[in-house]
Amino acid sequence: MTTDSRIRILVGKVGLDGHDRGAKIIARALRDAGFEVIYTGLHQTPEMIVTTAIQEDVDAMGLSVLSGAHNTLFPRVLSLLREKGAEDIVVFGGGIVPQEDMPGLLAAGVKRIFTPGASTSDVIEWVRENVPHRRTEERNHGTDPALR
Amino acid sequence: MAEVRKSRSRKEWEMNTLGPALAGMGERQREFSTVSSFPIERLYAEEDLAGWWDAGRDADAPGEPPYTRGIHPTMYRGKLWTMRQFSGFGSAADTNSRYHYLLEHGQMGLSVAFDLPTLMGRDSDDPLAEGEVGREGVAIDTLADMECLFDRIPLDRVSTSMTINSPASILFAMYLAVAEKQGVPLEKLEGTIQNDILKEYIAQKEWIYPPRPSLRIITDIMAFCAETVPKWNTISISGYHIREAGATAVQELAFTLADGICYVQAGIEVGLDVDVFAPRLSFFFNSHNDFFEEIAKMRAARRMWAGLMRERFGAKNPASWKLRFHTQTAGCSLTAQQPYNNIVRVTVQALAAVLGGTQSLHTNSLDETLALPTEEAVRIALRTQQILAEESGVANTVDPLGGSYFVETLTRRIEEEAAALMEKIESMGGIIPAIEAGFPQKAIADASYRYQQQVDRGEKTIVGMNRYQIEEEEPVETLRIPIEVELTQKKRLAQLRASRDARRVGRSLDTIERAARSGGNLMPPILQAVRDYATVGEICTTMKRVFGEYREVSVF
Numbered sequence: 039m040t041t042d043s044r045i046r047i048l049v050g051k052v053g054l055d056g057h058d059r060g061a062k063i064i065a066r067a068l069r070d071a072g073f074e075v076i077y078t079g080l081h082q083t084p085e086m087i088v089t090t091a092i093q094e095d096v097d098a099m100g101l102s103v104l105s106g107a108h109n110t111l112f113p114r115v116l117s118l119l120r121e122k123g124a125e126d127i128v129v130f131g132g133g134i135v136p137q138e139d140m141p142g143l144l145a146a147g148v149k150r151i152f153t154p155g156a157s158t159s160d161v162i163e164w165v166r167e168n169v170p171h172r173r174t175e176e177r178n179h180g181t182d183p184a185l186r
Numbered sequence: 187m188a189e190v191r192k193s194r195s196r197k198e199w200e201m202n203t204l205g206p207a208l209a210g211m212g213e214r215q216r217e218f219s220t221v222s223s224f225p226i227e228r229l230y231a232e233e234d235l236a237g238w239w240d241a242g243r244d245a246d247a248p249g250e251p252p253y254t255r256g257i258h259p260t261m262y263r264g265k266l267w268t269m270r271q272f273s274g275f276g277s278a279a280d281t282n283s284r285y286h287y288l289l290e291h292g293q294m295g296l297s298v299a300f301d302l303p304t305l306m307g308r309d310s311d312d313p314l315a316e317g318e319v320g321r322e323g324v325a326i327d328t329l330a331d332m333e334c335l336f337d338r339i340p341l342d343r344v345s346t347s348m349t350i351n352s353p354a355s356i357l358f359a360m361y362l363a364v365a366e367k368q369g370v371p372l373e374k375l376e377g378t379i380q381n382d383i384l385k386e387y388i389a390q391k392e393w394i395y396p397p398r399p400s401l402r403i404i405t406d407i408m409a410f411c412a413e414t415v416p417k418w419n420t421i422s423i424s425g426y427h428i429r430e431a432g433a434t435a436v437q438e439l440a441f442t443l444a445d446g447i448c449y450v451q452a453g454i455e456v457g458l459d460v461d462v463f464a465p466r467l468s469f470f471f472n473s474h475n476d477f478f479e480e481i482a483k484m485r486a487a488r489r490m491w492a493g494l495m496r497e498r499f500g501a502k503n504p505a506s507w508k509l510r511f512h513t514q515t516a517g518c519s520l521t522a523q524q525p526y527n528n529i530v531r532v533t534v535q536a537l538a539a540v541l542g543g544t545q546s547l548h549t550n551s552l553d554e555t556l557a558l559p560t561e562e563a564v565r566i567a568l569r570t571q572q573i574l575a576e577e578s579g580v581a582n583t584v585d586p587l588g589g590s591y592f593v594e595t596l597t598r599r600i601e602e603e604a605a606a607l608m609e610k611i612e613s614m615g616g617i618i619p620a621i622e623a624g625f626p627q628k629a630i631a632d633a634s635y636r637y638q639q640q641v642d643r644g645e646k647t648i649v650g651m652n653r654y655q656i657e658e659e660e661p662v663e664t665l666r667i668p669i670e671v672e673l674t675q676k677k678r679l680a681q682l683r684a685s686r687d688a689r690r691v692g693r694s695l696d697t698i699e700r701a702a703r704s705g706g707n708l709m710p711p712i713l714q715a716v717r718d719y720a721t722v723g724e725i726c727t728t729m730k731r732v733f734g735e736y737r738e739v740s741v742f
Contacts, residue, residue, distance in 0.1 A: 053317065053318060054314055056391025056392050058431075062742040063432075063638050066742050067638075078740075079738060080391055080738060081306075081314070083314060105318055106322055106558075107302075107316075107317035107321060110317025111317055134556065134557070136557055157642040
């Protein structure tokens with residue numbers, strides 16, 4: 039069996055925001071910690087991100103928004119995931135998000151937002167504890183034609 | 187009287203005085219280094235300067251090449267640096283009131299922050315603009331917004347800096363059109379457009395077209411300004427964003443000067459006289475936490491640029507040799523934790539910029555890791571500069587650190603390291619091939635990851651964040667941009683589209699497209715299109731048809 043037991047995480051930049059220092063650091067730290075990481079690059083629309091997440095069959099997505107557009111972009115991503123029946127993908131994020139916006143984002147389904155000062159080990163530890171394998175069986179079938 | 191033991195050489199001192207001290211209690215760390223991990227020695231003394239430091243060349247002559255000690259003979263005794271706070275948010279009217287507020291409080295020049303859609307050449311009603319309108323800067327779609335932005339601000343009496351890159355030609359044309367409406371002759375206008383596309387590919391990531399057509403737009407602007415707006419600074423060659431993206435001080439310096447070389451070459455290649463356009467190039471550096479490293483970087487930058495302009499490009503006009511620069515304190519150094527500590531960081535960084543000989547300065551506000559700054563936070567930031575300028579005494583003499591063993595040696599070391607990195611870029615064929623190969627992008631990503639690991643391991647201290655933490659108190663008050671700003675701006679844009687002469691707009695966009703294809707200077711047709719109230723997005727879309735769009739190969 040060609041099972042890859044590693045958790046798969048999409049790290050993405052959504053919207054026009056070009057601040058990718060944090061996203062790249064997180065992508066690299068998660069990769070170094072043993073996760074499989076897909077980095078989307080810049081200027082992704084919520085639709086593009088969700089399509090990639092589903093195509094790549096990820097277990098979680100970490101989205102970085104430093105432009106202040108988080109209240110628009112996160113809920114959009116979550117509602118698209120629900121529309122496509124992929125709401126079990128764990129969504130977390132990072133960026134300049136004021137405390138008062140947190141409750142709304144959590145209510146929309148974001149599991150956790152990391153704000154300035156979070157360390158890479160905080161993020162790694164959180165992912166280990168909060169991101170379960172998703173549809174592992176199906177993925178194995180999907181990746182190994184012999185099992186179909 | 188007891189006999190005083192005095193060492194006659196470094197060796198002797200090390201044996202007699204240092205040795206016992208080290209044996210007794212040692213030092214705090216095994217090695218010391220700057221925030222960029224540049225190694226720092228225990229002591230710098232006369233012998234560190236021996237053999238290369240020429241008092242005649244390096245110590246005596248501010249206002250003379252290579253300008254290590256400053257580009258003006260009197261520096262801040264003659265004129266203080268320009269205090270220029272970067273600001274923009276919400277609608278043009280919101281930002282216009284902030285400008286009046288800043289000018290009333292003693293700010294000397296304006297600096298426009300545009301919102302992301304504007305920076306990316308998109309209109310407020312573009313689908314990708316959703317949620318971003320007016321949020322990180324002011325939303326400008328057409329000349330009507332620009333008229334509102336500079337309402338009751340006489341453009342012949344302020345100098346204006348505009349942080350705009352890919353669509354710089356368009357926003358600059360709008361500024362010129364506002365000046366025309368105010369009756370101000372264009373040759374009187376003073377200011378700067380950032381217009382530095384190369385650092386967009388390297389660090390800031392707000393691009394539209396690929397590098398080569400982008401360079402052509404820039405040389406069009408340089409040629410147009412030489413004729414029509416001679417006092418305008420056509421490019422602000424920026425290390426700031428490179429540093430914010432995680433570069434070291436040496437990388438910031440090397441990549442910025444490499445970008446500068448590319449612009450000068452491009453200007454010469456299209457037949458412009460280097461001594462006409464080079465004096466209108468200015469620079470923009472970051473001032474980070476490591477005090478002496480920043481000062482040394484700024485001093486090295488001046489010396490290196492003077493050498494490049496004279497020797498490599500054969501510039502004859504001393505104004506071409508002088509590296510003039512703006513500085514902003516390092517946004518990435520600020521912490522969300524115990525945010526009032528940021529005032530202190532900004533003070534130290536601003537002091538470094540002043541001792542580094544900056545021509546203008548933006549000091550960040552204490553709340554900028556949380557949101558755009560409030561009026562009170564901006565006022566404290568401006569007052570920080572005023573206290574440095576008018577209370578501290580540091581502006582009373584030229585280059586007070588000149589001749590310091592440490593500062594001179596560090597200046598030299600940073601110059602050598604940056605020159606080696608620039609050699610490497612040259613060997614790749616210059617900065618554009620280097621960008622296409624992802625070289626600076628990868629170098630910055632590596633440096634930023636290394637620094638983050640040092641912070642996470644506690645090897646580099648960030649006070650209040652990885653040391654001296656407290657239970658965080660109530661968050662400070664921040665500026666909120668209501669979502670209504672976006673709705674109002676979209677409505678305003680829709681009304682404008684309905685009321686303007688659509689046929690004129692169509693014709694002026696066609697003229698831009700023809701100029702883009704034929705190679706004619708783009709500035710005159712862009713100026714006509716903005717007078718006709720064509721939008722930023724319409725003009726960019728027109729040019730994209732000819733120039734295409736840039737796609738990045740992402741590396742992490």
